[in-house]
Amino acid sequence: MTTPAITDHWVAGERGSGTGxxxxxxxxxxxxxxxxxxxxxxxxxVPGEEPxxxxxxxxxxxxxxxxxxxxxxxxxxxxxxxxxxxxTDGELTEFATPTGExxxxxxxxxxxxxMWFTELNADxxxxxxxxxxxxxxxxxxxxxxxxxxxTGADDALWFTMNQANAVGRLAMDGTVTxxxxxxxxxxxxxxTAGDxxxxxxVEIMAGQLGRITTxxxxxxxxxPDRNxxxxxxxxxxxxxxxxxxxxxxxxxxxxxxxxxxxxxLPVPAxxxxxxxxxxxxxxxxxxxxxxxxxxDTRRRYG
Numbered sequence: 208m209t210t211p212a213i214t215d216h217w218v219a220g221e222r223g224s225g226t227g228x229x230x231x232x233x234x235x236x237x238x239x240x241x242x243x244x245x246x247x248x249x250x251x252x253v254p255g256e257e258p259x260x261x262x263x264x265x266x267x268x269x270x271x272x273x274x275x276x277x278x279x280x281x282x283x284x285x286x287x288x289x290x291x292x293x294x295t296d297g298e299l300t301e302f303a304t305p306t307g308e309x310x311x312x313x314x315x316x317x318x319x320x321x322m323w324f325t326e327l328n329a330d331x332x333x334x335x336x337x338x339x340x341x342x343x344x345x346x347x348x349x350x351x352x353x354x355x356x357x358t359g360a361d362d363a364l365w366f367t368m369n370q371a372n373a374v375g376r377l378a379m380d381g382t383v384t385x386x387x388x389x390x391x392x393x394x395x396x397x398x399t400a401g402d403x404x405x406x407x408x409v410e411i412m413a414g415q416l417g418r419i420t421t422x423x424x425x426x427x428x429x430x431p432d433r434n435x436x437x438x439x440x441x442x443x444x445x446x447x448x449x450x451x452x453x454x455x456x457x458x459x460x461x462x463x464x465x466x467x468x469x470x471x472l473p474v475p476a477x478x479x480x481x482x483x484x485x486x487x488x489x490x491x492x493x494x495x496x497x498x499x500x501x502x503d504t505r506r507r508y509g
Contacts, residue, residue: 211490212503213458215473218258219243219250219497227497230272230282233485236295240280241481241493242269249282249293252499261297263287271314271355271481273322277337281322283311290314290324290335302339306331313356313366313398318379323364325353332356332364332377346375347383355398355439357406361421365406367395374398374408374419386423390415393427397439399448403463407448409437416440416450416461428465432457435469439482441490449490449502451479458482458492458502472500 218241219227229244238253247265249272252258263269267287275281280293288309289301304311310327317323317334324333330351331343346353352370359365364377368385372393376384388395394412401407401418408417414433418426430437436454443449447460452469456477459469472479478495485491490502 210470213470213473214501214503215477215494215498216252216254216501217498218252219246219248219260227495228481228493228499229495230270230481231491231493231499232272232274232280232481232483233491234274234280234295235278238295239485239491239499240272240274241499242272242282244268244270244285245495249280249291251295259297261293261299263291263299270312273314273316275322275337276316276320281314283314283324285310285312285327290322290333290341292337300339302335302341304329304333305341305343309333313354315356315358315364317364318358318362323356323358325356325366327352327354332366344377344381344383347385348373351375354396355408357398357400359400359406359421360404363421365398365400365419367398367408369394369396374406374417374425376423384423386419386425388417388427389425390427393417397437397450399441401442401448401463402444402446407440407442407461409440409450411436411438411453416448416467418465426465428461428467430459430467431469438480441482441484443484443490443504444488445504449482449484451482451492453479458490458500470502474498474500 228241272282313325351368356366393410435452
């Protein structure tokens with residue numbers, strides 16, 4: 208079997224300490240940007256150069272990071288209960304959520320150009336403008352633990368409800384619709400808008416991937432290793448979605464037809480979390496062991 212060319216690049220954190228990269232994105236400057244949840248940092252790295260670390264409050268737990276429509280890097284601070292904005296020049300602004308101890312986690316660019324985020328502890332979805340104005344939308348279920356979030360092809364906000372075992376949809380008028388998963392206690396976490404117009408998500412407790420159409424039809428795909436604990440997922444731009452397997456130290460891809468391939472990472476027990484695809488089609492995975500994994504689907508070994 209042929210496999211993509213996968214290389215690891217050590218960028219931050221003491222090796223093996225679990226303080227390395229958690230979330231990852233490719234910025235408008237072409238650099239790879241990442242969060243370090245256990246270290247309170249946001250990092251920037253260009254291949255061939257030394258990484259630059261922007262230190263935040265040590266206990267703020269920066270998690271998901273994305274590029275905003277304004278060209279800045281936006282990220283959630285799950286324990287700091289803030290949304291951060293960092294320009295490519297290093298200018299940092301932080302916005303506190305109106306609800307205390309809200310636990311912001313998932314983050315995406317909305318159809319309206321604002322940033323939308325989940326609040327793990329508050330059962331709410333938040334919206335923040337480029338100037339820091341925040342609006343919160345309550346969900347219809349208590350203890351839902353909303354996690355990842357993405358904008359669907361229908362211009363609604365879709366999100367996983369980890370503890371409610373469901374996927375939710377928030378329309379721009381504030382209407383919330385909930386779709387229960389077929390598998391009990393599946394624990395949905397990561398979610399992305401697929402190239403096929405559907406939403407794809409991972410079920411960390413069930414060892415499965417899921418696909419939900421914008422009309423609510425759900426299909427589940429068991430992984431080869433049901434104990435892999437899939438964590439994050441992103442659209443590849445080529446009809447595939449790429450995902451991390453936190454429990455197995457692998458990354459994988461799934462086609463729109465449900466064909467799954469998985470690949471071992473070079474570093475054992477690497478704890479892969481966030482995953483992103485750059486404009487050149489290269490896939491990047493954040494490894495809490497202290498590295499970034501580069502998965503080049505254009506070059507194959509084997």
